[in-house]
Amino acid sequence: MAEASIAIEVVYATAERQWLLACEVPAGSSVSDALRLSGLVEQVPGLDLACCPVGIFGKVVSDPAARRVEAGDRLEVYRPLQVDPLEARKRRAAKARAAREG
Template sequence: MITVELVYAAVDRQVLLTFYVQPGTTVRAALALSGIGAVFPELDLQHCPVGIFGKSVPHPEIRLLKEGERIEIYRPLLADPKEVRRLRAAKAIQAKKGESTI
């Protein structure tokens, strides 16, 4: 057996699970074995984006886990970071223009 961790941060709480899986277990299979679906029934464990130590796993159904790895379940972004930065910059420009007219 190998030890792996699973982390998920919902809006209102965070969970860190440590559990054991057989060598040769895929990331998707480990998600199912972890029991996280019972804690967060809204998660679609077959399609949710995941990563290992901050790096996205493009094919979790074939990626095999190694001893000590941490699986991270990612939530969808509520806003596009590029759009948020663009709006913030536009607001700063407007504020600066407002200051120079006074």
Template sequence: MTDIEPIAVEVAYALPKKQKLLSVLVKPGTTALQAAQQSGITQFFPELDLTTASMGIFGQTLGVKGLAPPESYAMQAGERVEIYRPLISDPKEVRKRVAARQKAAAEKAGVDK
């Protein structure tokens, strides 16, 4: 029987004023979710629920655009699991509000001339 060499991966999570990047050795075939769990990241961020958090690998969100979800994506040596915070507001809605304010300001400026 041969020994299986572990692979090195990283797990990252960041809040506005606190960030953590952890290196962890895992068995080949370990999923992104398992790597995050094995890293112990929740010791630093107890409010973090890894089972519901969005995750990605180097900016590619897992579970979309053909990538497997975190619970089935098999990590490769040197990859970094990024755990994403939930969005505070929908970027599309923010852009709509800004455009509406700009339009209203332009209309008001046109009236004031």
């Protein structure tokens, strides 16, 4: 008897391009397994899933190896932050202060 499979989506985006992959994965697959089976890494040069946070419908998954996917899940691979948001705010405030003073 064939193993049951479920349909999911895997999404990833850069500034230049977006990927939306419809996939069939075995029922009971973990988020990590589903990402590996999706083929996203082969399509996105340089993508290291170990460094990227992952979410399902906008909610971050804390342990992708333990969390099981369900039919219809949308796995979202997030890019790592390039700059700490607090540091970026400090830089903008300093620039605005310098513009006001001189």
